[in-house]
Amino acid sequence: MTHPYPAPADLAGPPAVRTDVVLPCLDEAAALPWVIERIPAGWRAIVVDNGSTDGSADLARSLGATVVHEPRRGFGAACHAGLTASDADLVCFCDCDASLDPGLLEPFAQDVLAGSADLILGRRRPQGPGAWPVHARAGNLALSHMLRRRTGLRLHDLGPMRAARREALLGLGLTDRRSGYPLQMVVRAADAGWRIEERDVPYLPRTGKSKVTGTWRGTWHAVRDMRAVLAEPPAGGAGGPATGERATAAQRTGDTT
Ligand SMILES: Nc1nc2c(ncn2[C@@H]2O[C@H](COP(=O)(O)OP(=O)(O)OP(=O)(O)O)[C@@H](O)[C@H]2O)c(=O)[nH]1
Ligand SMILES: [Mg+2]
Numbered sequence: 001m002t003h004p005y006p007a008p009a010d011l012a013g014p015p016a017v018r019t020d021v022v023l024p025c026l027d028e029a030a031a032l033p034w035v036i037e038r039i040p041a042g043w044r045a046i047v048v049d050n051g052s053t054d055g056s057a058d059l060a061r062s063l064g065a066t067v068v069h070e071p072r073r074g075f076g077a078a079c080h081a082g083l084t085a086s087d088a089d090l091v092c093f094c095d096c097d098a099s100l101d102p103g104l105l106e107p108f109a110q111d112v113l114a115g116s117a118d119l120i121l122g123r124r125r126p127q128g129p130g131a132w133p134v135h136a137r138a139g140n141l142a143l144s145h146m147l148r149r150r151t152g153l154r155l156h157d158l159g160p161m162r163a164a165r166r167e168a169l170l171g172l173g174l175t176d177r178r179s180g181y182p183l184q185m186v187v188r189a190a191d192a193g194w195r196i197e198e199r200d201v202p203y204l205p206r207t208g209k210s211k212v213t214g215t216w217r218g219t220w221h222a223v224r225d226m227r228a229v230l231a232e233p234p235a236g237g238a239g240g241p242a243t244g245e246r247a248t249a250a251q252r253t254g255d256t257t
């Protein structure tokens with residue numbers, strides 16, 4: 001797949017860094033305009049259409065996004081299809097429901113590029129009631145504790161907004177294709193010694209119908225998928241994606257290698 005913003009070959013200086021934002025999308029026509037207009041200038045939006053029936057794919061295309069079709073349902077299936085479709089240096093992820101502003105990913109990408117972190121996650125800070133149901137918040141907190149026990153990582157949230165290098169992400173060999181995908185990414189990155197950070201991001205009430213955390217069924221499925229990820233045996237630490245450095249003590253509470 002060609003990138004719409006190729007690095008000009010005839011200009012002096014280092015080639016431009018390319019960044020793609022993967023936007024998993026299942027019936028998000030109401031949210032798409034808000035999301036796409038916030039993609040940083042020069043970045044490409046890859047909308048992964050996961051079987052929408054509300055015209056999301058055509059709308060995304062008309063808004064200038066690259067559209068990838070992933071017929072297999074599941075948040076992880078959609079995210080991974082976007083990752084494999086990307087040819088950029090950096091890949092960011094963001095939900096496509098207008099709960100998170102993809103424009104906030106710009107400093108994430110800059111810091112990954114500068115090498116100060118290998119994976120940066122947005123820590124969701126709910127803005128007003130309705131942004132994050134109580135049961136979802138409690139589930140997320142419990143998950144953060146389990147993650148800490150499993151990896152030593154001190155994260156407060158396993159949010160969907162993140163940035164990392166594409167080749168490093170592919171190297172994690174992620175296998176979950178449902179709700180466990182975001183957790184598996186963090187667990188495997190931690191096992192491999194990545195430096196993982198989180199940054200506050202405002203979390204807004206989503207536009208359109210809730211599919212996961214707004215429903216008990218969705219939450220239950222997410223918990224089931226995430227428990228399966230946490231039960232996986234640790235992979236042999238392969239070292240950091242760029243430098244091979246281990247995570248610092250400030251980022252982790254213990255060494256699990
Ligand atoms: N749940 C779900 N989301 C998908 C799927 N494929 C793509 N998505 C998109 O993934 C993003 C996250 O899904 P959401 O439905 O927002 O899940 P959530 O944020 O956990 O929960 P709610 O916002 O409360 O529904 C959205 O942009 C969805 O459109 C899928 O198969 N299931
Ligand atoms: Mg959402």
